[in-house]
Amino acid sequence: MRIASWNVNSIRVRMPMVVSWVRRFAPDVLALQETRCADADFPHGELEALGYEVVHHGDGPRNGVAIASRVGLESIEKGFRGPQRGAYREARLVGAVCAGIRIHSVYVPNGRALDDPHYLFKLVWLERLRGHVQLLGGDTPQIAVGDFNVAPADIDIYDPVRWRHRTHASPPEREAVAALVDLGLRDVFRERDPSPGLFTWWNYRSPLVENRGMRIDLALVDEVLAPRVTATEVDRVERATERPSDHAPIWLDVDPGR
DNA sequence: ATGACCTGTGTAACAGGA
Numbered sequence: 001m002r003i004a005s006w007n008v009n010s011i012r013v014r015m016p017m018v019v020s021w022v023r024r025f026a027p028d029v030l031a032l033q034e035t036r037c038a039d040a041d042f043p044h045g046e047l048e049a050l051g052y053e054v055v056h057h058g059d060g061p062r063n064g065v066a067i068a069s070r071v072g073l074e075s076i077e078k079g080f081r082g083p084q085r086g087a088y089r090e091a092r093l094v095g096a097v098c099a100g101i102r103i104h105s106v107y108v109p110n111g112r113a114l115d116d117p118h119y120l121f122k123l124v125w126l127e128r129l130r131g132h133v134q135l136l137g138g139d140t141p142q143i144a145v146g147d148f149n150v151a152p153a154d155i156d157i158y159d160p161v162r163w164r165h166r167t168h169a170s171p172p173e174r175e176a177v178a179a180l181v182d183l184g185l186r187d188v189f190r191e192r193d194p195s196p197g198l199f200t201w202w203n204y205r206s207p208l209v210e211n212r213g214m215r216i217d218l219a220l221v222d223e224v225l226a227p228r229v230t231a232t233e234v235d236r237v238e239r240a241t242e243r244p245s246d247h248a249p250i251w252l253d254v255d256p257g258r
Numbered sequence: 259a260t261g262a263c264c265t266g267t268g269t270a271a272c273a274g275g276a
Contacts, residue, residue: 009275010265034275036266061266062274110275149276162260168276203276204263212260214276246264246276 001071001099001256003029005145005217007107007201007247011035011064014245015043021238022050027251028071029098031105033147034245035064042066057094064091065107065146071099080128081135087121093129097140099256101225104133106146111167119167122149126176133183137222143254144185144220147201147247150177152187155196156215168216177218185220188252189232200234201247208240217250228255 004027008014011032022030035042035058042056042064053073058064067073077095080088087109095104106129111122133144150173154160163169181187189198199213206212221229231253239248 013265034265112274112276147276159260166276201276203260205260206263216276243264 001029001101001254002027002251003031003103003143003145003219003254004249004251005031005033005105005219006249007033007147007217007245009034009036009245009247011037011042013243015046017238017241017244019046019050021235021249022047025235025249025251028069029103030068031103031145032066032068033064033105033107035066036061037064055094055096057091059089059091062090063107065094065105067094067096067098067103067105069096069098069103073098075102077136080132088125088128092125093132095136100140101254102136102140102142104142104144104146106144106148108147108149110149111173114165114167114170122167123172123176126173127179130176130179130183133180133185137183141224142185142222143225144180145218145250147216148177148218149216150174151214151216152177152190152218156199158199158212158214168214180220184223186223186226188219188221188226188229189215189234189250191226192229192232198234200250202239204246217247219250219252221252221254225254228257229253230255
């Protein structure tokens with residue numbers, strides 16, 4: 001079973017790339033982030049024509065998450081449970097059970113700056129994600145994929161010294177991600193590839209060849225499924241194409257068992 | 259020098275991104 005994740009930075013702009021990528025890589029499940037459109041504007045039809053069911057959770061020009069699956073799409077959860085107030089209404093989380101695995105498509109708040117209120121929102125949001133995963137982690141195995149906007153360790157940033165006092169690298173947000181790992185959600189991309197330069201995002205302003213990137217798109221796989229992961233890849237080729245997203249697609253293969 | 263870009267929006271400068 002192949003599970004992919006991609007922050008597309010506008011589905012309206014990127015839909016042709018998504019369709020061609022899906023044809024080439026044939027994911028069973030594709031989690032999308034930053035679709036940046038309302039539910040009514042999401043182009044369901046093109047993915048449905050390829051055999052996918054789609055759930056989109058979007059609230060307008062920012063955020064927006066989706067899951068496309070050709071192996072079933074059940075028990076859909078949009079956002080956190082309970083009352084959604086203020087910024088917590090933003091469309092940053094959608095989950096569904098696909099072929100017996102609960103997939104969470106995650107778009108963690110950016111944080112903006114360490115002294116910005118948005119940074120506190122990011123930390124609380126990550127803690128709420130931990131509660132959400134814990135709540136839904138019954139008998140159904142789980143994978144949380146998406147744009148976590150946190151580089152878990154210095155090796156995940158091209159210049160960690162430069163980023164020491166910025167968002168994406170600060171100790172509190174790294175600890176928030178570590179708290180997810182403590183639940184048994186394993187960072188399988190890093191486990192399988194210890195090399196530096198394993199990035200998933202590159203700033204549009206920096207030439208790609210300089211590889212000034214960060215690894216902020218993660219797949220956190222629970223302890224039942226992690227030993228069954230047979231492949232993890234970042235598709236850097238897609239990032240180098242014409243008019244790309246600033247994030248590369250990532251994908252992993254999981255042996256579904258019997 | 260992550261500076262130099264991209265996307266969306268009240269189509270003209272701005273938010274916001276990371």
